[in-house]
Amino acid sequence: ENNVVTGIACSRDEAKLTLISVADRPGVAAAIFTPLAEAGIIVDMIVQNMSEEGRTDMTFSCPVGDVAKAEAALEAAKARGEFNYRELDKDTDVAKVSIVGVGMRSHAGVAQKMFKNLADDGVNIKVITTSEIKVSVLVDRKYMELTVQSLHDAFDLDRAP
Amino acid sequence: ENNVVTGIACSRDEAKLTLISVADRPGVAAAIFTPLAEAGIIVDMIVQNMSEEGRTDMTFSCPVGDVAKAEAALEAAKARGEFNYRELDKDTDVAKVSIVGVGMRSHAGVAQKMFKNLADDGVNIKVITTSEIKVSVLVDRKYMELTVQSLHDAFDLDRAP
Numbered sequence: 516e517n518n519v520v521t522g523i524a525c526s527r528d529e530a531k532l533t534l535i536s537v538a539d540r541p542g543v544a545a546a547i548f549t550p551l552a553e554a555g556i557i558v559d560m561i562v563q564n565m566s567e568e569g570r571t572d573m574t575f576s577c578p579v580g581d582v583a584k585a586e587a588a589l590e591a592a593k594a595r596g597e598f599n600y601r602e603l604d605k606d607t608d609v610a611k612v613s614i615v616g617v618g619m620r621s622h623a624g625v626a627q628k629m630f631k632n633l634a635d636d637g638v639n640i641k642v643i644t645t646s647e648i649k650v651s652v653l654v655d656r657k658y659m660e661l662t663v664q665s666l667h668d669a670f671d672l673d674r675a676p
Numbered sequence: 677e678n679n680v681v682t683g684i685a686c687s688r689d690e691a692k693l694t695l696i697s698v699a700d701r702p703g704v705a706a707a708i709f710t711p712l713a714e715a716g717i718i719v720d721m722i723v724q725n726m727s728e729e730g731r732t733d734m735t736f737s738c739p740v741g742d743v744a745k746a747e748a749a750l751e752a753a754k755a756r757g758e759f760n761y762r763e764l765d766k767d768t769d770v771a772k773v774s775i776v777g778v779g780m781r782s783h784a785g786v787a788q789k790m791f792k793n794l795a796d797d798g799v800n801i802k803v804i805t806t807s808e809i810k811v812s813v814l815v816d817r818k819y820m821e822l823t824v825q826s827l828h829d830a831f832d833l834d835r836a837p
């Protein structure tokens with residue numbers, strides 16, 4: 516597991532926005548990202564999980580500086596009836612921390628090690644998303660340095676090359 | 677937008693498993709992936725969105741052939757009190773479809789175009805996750821070929837080089 520992860524990435528200038536309780540019907544995701552694209556919001560992460568009773572939440576991240584513009588664009592589209600949501604949750608207190616490794620054939624082992632490391636530090640995971648070469652989590656921003664250092668140690672990344 | 681997306685990836689041999697209503701406390705994600713790693717389950721996607729009233733869902737994908745082993749490992753860990761969930765939702769009828777592009781600085785525009793394309797084909801999006809170079813969705817497996825062809829057309833990828 517150790518030599519599979521070759522780096523830790525982090526970023527603290529993103530905010531997390533979640534549209535709580537959107538309809539799980541074709542067209543809803545397109546309707547949500549139309550006003551965001553038109554307003555020129557730079558969206559990084561997009562996370563949606565399975566629905567329950569026909570509703571689900573839609574989360575995305577954008578620069579902290581874009582939050583007001585994103586909210587205005589979404590509220591205007593909602594007022595025009597383009598889609599509906601119960602509430603827009605804005606969290607500007609997040610940091611994204613990722614473990615990076617090209618050979619992560621099975622995420623289960625490296626993910627478990629990453630999550631266990633965060634748990635041992637008492638850090639709660641707000642959001643998780645993965646790609647072929649990364650496992651990324653959103654955590655409280657105050658834990659970013661601690662988490663990055665702790666993961667460096669856990670995956671033996673501190674050794675000088 | 678068009679020349680930013682350079683390819684469409686797809687895979688139909690993954691299943692989607694969702695642990696519905698897990699506790700949003702440090703240590704829970706680590707506890708869930710421990711039995712999966714020990715059982716040698718090859719996990720590809722991991723998706724968790726923000727929690728509500730202290731509970732959230734944990735979704736992961738694994739090869740269709742690993743579903744029974746994954747379920748047994750999770751049920752055994754639950755029986756041992758290592759974590760709790762209300763229900764394990766198993767969906768073996770999914771396909772993963774991704775748009776790929778290195779310069780996707782802002783996902784909002786390309787994501788909106790992808791989601792609109794799926795909506796126009798009447799394809800419902802079950803799960804969404806992104807990385808720096810990809811937007812990936814899980815859809816009903818029966819729509820995989822249609823979706824891949826439709827996205828090729830939408831992003832002008834069919835032109836001979």
Ligand SMILES: C[C@@H](O)[C@H](N)C(=O)O
Nearest residue numbers: 540541542543544801
């Ligand atoms: C929630 C949203 O993703 C919806 N299922 C859609 O297809 O647009």
Ligand SMILES: C[C@@H](O)[C@H](N)C(=O)O
Nearest residue numbers: 640701702703704705
């Ligand atoms: C739900 C799960 O991610 C939990 N928040 C944890 O940190 O383990």
